[in-house]
Amino acid sequence: GLSVSQRGIEVGVRVEVHNDIMDDLTSVIYDPTFFIRTDRHDDLTRTFCTNRGGFVALENYQDFVCVNGHAYRDRKSDNTNFAFLSKVVLTEPVTDNQAYGESIGRLASIIGGGKPILQRFGDLRRGRRSTWAKVKAGYLQPTMTDVVCGDVSMALPGRIMANLREGLTKLNQVVPGVANDETLLYAPEIKFFATQVGTTKELETAVAGLFVAGDGPGVAGNIVSAAATGLIPAKAILARLAAEAAT
Structure with missing residues (x-):
């Protein structure tokens, strides 16, 4: 969980x-x-x-x-x-x-x-x-x-x-x-502040493939940082998709 x-x-x-x-x-x-x-x-x-x-x-x-x-x-x-x-x-x-x-x-x-x-x-x-x-x-x-x-x-x-x-x-x-x-x-x-969900540095949770971002899961504290945290899992997901496509 x-x-x-x-x-x-x-x-x-x-x-x-x-x-x-x-x-x-x-x-x-x-x-x-x-x-x-x-x-x-x-x-x-x-x-x-x-x-x-x-x-x-x-x-x-x-x-x-x-x-x-x-x-x-x-x-x-x-x-x-x-x-x-x-x-x-x-x-x-x-x-x-x-x-x-x-x-x-x-x-x-x-x-x-x-x-x-x-x-x-x-x-x-x-x-x-x-x-x-x-x-x-x-x-x-x-x-x-x-x-x-x-x-x-x-x-x-x-x-x-x-x-x-x-x-x-x-x-x-x-x-x-x-x-x-x-x-x-x-x-x-x-x-x-919202309760913070535990994640990796890529903002992936303990549930494989489930990423979080923004204020809701407690990984940001204002509008700017909420937007910025959206980029972190996006880059990680794109990198994984690219790696899968290359195999």
């Missing part, structure tokens, strides 16, 4: 800053990605899905809500948003990463009254809840307003919050201004 393994989940926030802070990067690379190893917990955090001139959006999972981000071709905002995520892989005694992620989503939805939570990074750093008065007084205005201003640390686990604070502060050394007090954090953003 097929062997499978858990890929874990990623939990964090959607970060929103003014376009000026990210322009030097996004004018060269539309979706720059940074991987940051935290000192305190030795965990991996990363940026993901950068949207220059984009908008923060709602993700509805029926019994809880999350956030995401997107951008339009002909409609632009003054802000850039990106996901900032902390990797979680449960081992013993609990290995159900999906259930853990869903429980975080449900707790965050309770804290937010059924809506995502919005907090300024400066308030998070000082251990204070954000209010609409504070947000509206700043120069950075949120692109998603159907949210509840509050305290993200009331919704996300402490270890993840420590990773996000440290990781964003480190990222500020490379992208100055990204950890400003006015930086907006929307929570939660949770990335669920």
Whole structure:
């Protein structure tokens, strides 16, 4: 039969800053990605899905809500948003990463009254809840307003919050201004991954002749890599067909 393994989940926030802070990067690379190893917990955090001139959006999972981000071709905002995520892989005694992620989503939805939570990074750093008065007084205005201003640390686990604070502060050394007090954090953003099917380097499973590719079997994590993984088994299959034809 097929062997499978858990890929874990990623939990964090959607970060929103003014376009000026990210322009030097996004004018060269539309979706720059940074991987940051935290000192305190030795965990991996990363940026993901950068949207220059984009908008923060709602993700509805029926019994809880999350956030995401997107951008339009002909409609632009003054802000850039990106996901900032902390990797979680449960081992013993609990290995159900999906259930853990869903429980975080449900707790965050309770804290937010059924809506995502919005907090300024400066308030998070000082251990204070954000209010609409504070947000509206700043120069950075949120692109998603159907949210509840509050305290993200009331919704996300402490270890993840420590990773996000440290990781964003480190990222500020490379992208100055990204950890400003006015930086907006929307929570939660949770990335669920499919169970990974065991394969060879050619993406052939334990069932001879059965190849997999893309996000479904867990061998890719985004649109680009999903497309790229389709080429791997395709080349292997073509090589086998050519070898059979030559015999």
